[in-house]
Amino acid sequence: MNMAAAKSRAYDSPKRASSAAQTGRRILQATEDLFVERPLSEVTLNAVAERAGVTVQTVIRRFGDRARLIGACAKAAMDRVGSQRNAAPPGDVPAAVGNLLEHYETTGRLALKLLAEEQASPELAQITEGGRNLHRQWCARVFAPFLDPVFLASLEGSPERDRRLAQFVALCDVYTWKLLRLDAGLSRDQVEQSLLEMLEPFTRRS
Incomplete structure (x- = not known):
């Protein structure tokens, strides 16, 4: 790995961490909003992902299963x-x-x-x-x-x-x-x- 690539990766790491944190907060906010609006049984991973603008796999990767997310x-x-x-x-x-x-x-x-x-x-x-x-x-x-x-x-x-x-x-x-x-x-x-x-x-x- 050359020096320029190493510097670029070091610079990108905080950006990726910040983006991941923002995604996590967006998922949690979507879950909270849905929970206020609907019965708990309707707060599904699909509904949360759609509200947060991410994929279901992103929700699972970030929080695990539905119970852990809630x-x-x-x-x-x-x-x-x-x-x-x-x-x-x-x-x-x-x-x-x-x-x-x-x-x-x-x-x-x-x-x-x-x-x-x-x-x-x-x-x-x-x-x-x-x-x-x-x-x-x-x-x-x-x-x-x-x-x-x-x-x-x-x-x-x-x-x-x-x-x-x-x-x-x-x-x-x-x-x-x-x-x-x-x-x-x-x-x-x-x-x-x-x-x-x-x-x-x-x-x-x-």
């Missing part, structure tokens, strides 16, 4: 959610609600579909369980000042931490967002105001 898609979505939700600062209720709604506005429908289909796939069930744990941890972190024993002891009735945390988890759940945003047809601003009003009794300092 698992990779769900994991990528949960990783994205985790990164987004971690941006919320503890103790700032308006910022926490804003962070929550940013998440639900972009991935709430996907989360609802995952929950609806979780019994259809062990991979999805594992992902949704991870999502529940992530949500509970998020509530424990962003509402930490209002779960502190000293703060709780100052309130009338002195609610125990586990009960109060469960209330935060429920108020901030994706199904609460669904009831307000999708079922009741409230605007995002109206949903934000509603959540702040519902959270206010639990975050009011004496």
Whole structure:
């Protein structure tokens, strides 16, 4: 191999890696889009390949079989959610609600579909369980000042931490967002105001 050919191959290698990464992201996005639109049974390798503009063999070569593709898609979505939700600062209720709604506005429908289909796939069930744990941890972190024993002891009735945390988890759940945003047809601003009003009794300092 001459020097020019070696340099050309070295230059092309990062380009090929970048192209492969872009193809992978396009396949995952196509899988996610189809999953939101259709029953899980209709998210086939052929459908994904057609939506992503690649061949079925490219999908298989990149992700393996259908189950692995769906698992990779769900994991990528949960990783994205985790990164987004971690941006919320503890103790700032308006910022926490804003962070929550940013998440639900972009991935709430996907989360609802995952929950609806979780019994259809062990991979999805594992992902949704991870999502529940992530949500509970998020509530424990962003509402930490209002779960502190000293703060709780100052309130009338002195609610125990586990009960109060469960209330935060429920108020901030994706199904609460669904009831307000999708079922009741409230605007995002109206949903934000509603959540702040519902959270206010639990975050009011004496």
